[in-house]
Amino acid sequence: MEPRVPLSSVIHTDKLTKSYKGVEALKALDLDVERNSIFGFLGPNGAGKTTTIKLLLGLVRPTSGSATVFGHDIVGDSIDVRRRIGYLAQDPRYYEHMTARETLTFTARFFYRGPRDAIEKRVSETLEIVGLADKADRPIKGFSGGERQRLGIGQAQVNEPDLLILDEPAASLDPMGRRDVLAIMERLRERSTVFYSTHILDDVQRVSDTVAILDHGELIAQAPIEELLAGTGGVVYSLGLKGDGTGSQEHISSLPWVSEIRTSVSGAITNWQVTVTDEAVAERELLRAVLADESVTVTAFGRKQYELEEIFMDLVEGNGNGS
Amino acid sequence: MAASVPLDLHTGNGWLVGFGNMVSKEWGSWWRTRRGLTHLILWLFVINGLMFLVGVDERQNNPPIEILEELIEVFIRAGGLFATIGIIVATQSAVFGEKQLGTAEWVLSKPVTRQAFVVSKFLVHGISFVFLAVVIPSVVFYLQVIHHALMQPAFVPFTLGLLLHVEHILFYLALTLMAGTFFRGRGAVSGTAIGCLFAGLILPSALPSLTPLLPWILHPLASMVALQQDLPDQAWLSVIINLLWTLLCMLVALWRFDREEF
Numbered sequence A: 001m002e003p004r005v006p007l008s009s010v011i012h013t014d015k016l017t018k019s020y021k022g023v024e025a026l027k028a029l030d031l032d033v034e035r036n037s038i039f040g041f042l043g044p045n046g047a048g049k050t051t052t053i054k055l056l057l058g059l060v061r062p063t064s065g066s067a068t069v070f071g072h073d074i075v076g077d078s079i080d081v082r083r084r085i086g087y088l089a090q091d092p093r094y095y096e097h098m099t100a101r102e103t104l105t106f107t108a109r110f111f112y113r114g115p116r117d118a119i120e121k122r123v124s125e126t127l128e129i130v131g132l133a134d135k136a137d138r139p140i141k142g143f144s145g146g147e148r149q150r151l152g153i154g155q156a157q158v159n160e161p162d163l164l165i166l167d168e169p170a171a172s173l174d175p176m177g178r179r180d181v182l183a184i185m186e187r188l189r190e191r192s193t194v195f196y197s198t199h200i201l202d203d204v205q206r207v208s209d210t211v212a213i214l215d216h217g218e219l220i221a222q223a224p225i226e227e228l229l230a231g232t233g234g235v236v237y238s239l240g241l242k243g244d245g246t247g248s249q250e251h252i253s254s255l256p257w258v259s260e261i262r263t264s265v266s267g268a269i270t271n272w273q274v275t276v277t278d279e280a281v282a283e284r285e286l287l288r289a290v291l292a293d294e295s296v297t298v299t300a301f302g303r304k305q306y307e308l309e310e311i312f313m314d315l316v317e318g319n320g321n322g323s
Numbered sequence B: 001m002a003a004s005v006p007l008d009l010h011t012g013n014g015w016l017v018g019f020g021n022m023v024s025k026e027w028g029s030w031w032r033t034r035r036g037l038t039h040l041i042l043w044l045f046v047i048n049g050l051m052f053l054v055g056v057d058e059r060q061n062n063p064p065i066e067i068l069e070e071l072i073e074v075f076i077r078a079g080g081l082f083a084t085i086g087i088i089v090a091t092q093s094a095v096f097g098e099k100q101l102g103t104a105e106w107v108l109s110k111p112v113t114r115q116a117f118v119v120s121k122f123l124v125h126g127i128s129f130v131f132l133a134v135v136i137p138s139v140v141f142y143l144q145v146i147h148h149a150l151m152q153p154a155f156v157p158f159t160l161g162l163l164l165h166v167e168h169i170l171f172y173l174a175l176t177l178m179a180g181t182f183f184r185g186r187g188a189v190s191g192t193a194i195g196c197l198f199a200g201l202i203l204p205s206a207l208p209s210l211t212p213l214l215p216w217i218l219h220p221l222a223s224m225v226a227l228q229q230d231l232p233d234q235a236w237l238s239v240i241i242n243l244l245w246t247l248l249c250m251l252v253a254l255w256r257f258d259r260e261e262f
Helices: A051-058 A078-083 A098-110 A118-128 A145-155 A177-190 A200-209 A223-229 A246-254 A281-292 A308-321 B019-031 B035-058 B062-089 B096-101 B103-108 B115-149 B156-183 B186-206 B217-226 B237-260
Strands: A009-020 A023-035 A038-042 A064-071 A087-088 A111-113 A163-166 A195-196 A210-215 A219-222 A233-242 A258-266 A269-276 A295-301
Touching: A009 A051, A009 A195, A023 A051, A023 A118, A023 A210, A023 A219, A038 A200, A038 B019, A051 A087, A051 A195, A078 A118, A078 B156, A087 A281, A098 A118, A098 B019, A111 A118, A111 A258, A111 B035, A118 A145, A145 A177, A163 A177, A163 B156, A163 B237, A177 A200, A195 A200, A195 A233, A200 A223, A200 A269, A200 A308, A200 B062, A210 A223, A210 A308, A219 A223, A219 A308, A219 B115, A223 A258, A223 A308, A246 A258, A246 A281, A246 B096, A246 B217, A269 A281, A281 B096, A295 B103, B019 B115, B035 B062, B035 B115, B062 B115, B062 B156, B062 B186, B062 B217, B096 B103, B096 B186, B103 B115, B115 B156, B115 B237, B156 B186, B156 B217, B186 B217
Parallel strands: A038 A195, A038 A210, A087 A163, A163 A195
Antiparallel strands: A009 A023, A009 A064, A210 A219, A233 A269, A233 A295, A258 A269
């Protein structure tokens, strides 16, 4: 029986597995990437991110399991898959004797048969977009790392792909280059799906709408970014207090909707992380209950906002990669 | 923006997907760089330079017919040996080099078949190298012979001899490409092909019964054909079997490259 693929899925994997000499680099991956999403694929080095990408592109073969891209099987219909993809490798390599224009023209001709003028126009526009128009006719061998990365982004989008796959696109870029890459990704979202691997968590939090975390070849989380950032440890409020809050802490701990208080001291300020079981009651009562103690002054109060880094570290360390 | 530009998408399937573009790329690596000119100068210098020296030497006290035969013999045998080593050295990195540098991974992430990747290399390297190391030196040689021997080589036999020489070169091209799909080092690739070439200098005396079935027979046959000498029995069988060796090397290369992971 054919596996059921959600209609809105661009990428669907079903127990996709890859082993190298008996070692599983990717373990039964089940992944769904929604159309027009920016999908951040996270994981520590060696987690299996690049292996997954190479499997989707037909550069390596699955040991078991299957996957489809736009409904095309990645093994049997690899050419049809690649016709709809733009790909930027982690460490992209091109023919050094070619110029940037020749490289993009060579790439474009895999997708388009002509007309020649239209291909040349598309190439020129792409060179403008990635900021290489003034270096278009220079051989690549003289390009800097940033220029090569821009060329890489250019060749990945010269065919206006339905799916853009980027493997660590910003890893070797300076802050300006990173900003440009993120801007290009956001622009492409309107008509494409972007699937990218990275370990720069700030970037993921800025642009991604869905995130998957891979560790030791296993998928340990996949969720919309808001859901992931909401955390898994319940609702937590952060408070900053001045003064002796011992009595107040005992009182708050005894409230039935408070499950835990963690404290830390930073100079004259004591910080509380109050985990609650009833968000609505806590929102109404918590601050009031603390303020009732006149021996303390509240300097800060708010619902704790998780950073993706915290979530990532918790999940990865919880999966046994913490040391 | 580019969305308004009408472009015709490639839609076909089969093993030829991306072949034309790969051929164009490989062609460019010979003819849009200095590579072609370098080879042209190299082979004119090595092959025709050698023939000039031989011609000057032979012209002293030898009758024209002997000069002619000697020149043709040396041209096919020595020129052939140099050209065969040349194709091995020139193409030893064609497959393994692209695997090692990562350009093969980049190209194969586009809609192109692995067959197109390998066959385009065979086609373009074969045509370009044969043109530069066989056709042009042969034309120059033809004029050199007239100058040194005051005679013309018989055109058709000479051309047929050259075709056998080309068959020999193409076998070593296929062998080198095949080795490139198996190995990850230049030494192993060129060692395989050059080892096979030099085995041909030793083994025929040890295994005379097998020699007609192996590529080493082609150069002796080529000079016999060019000199209009009597051919051994089953010479045509040797020609056909050696074409099949070339085909076999290409099929093995395609099979192996299809299993390659990047």
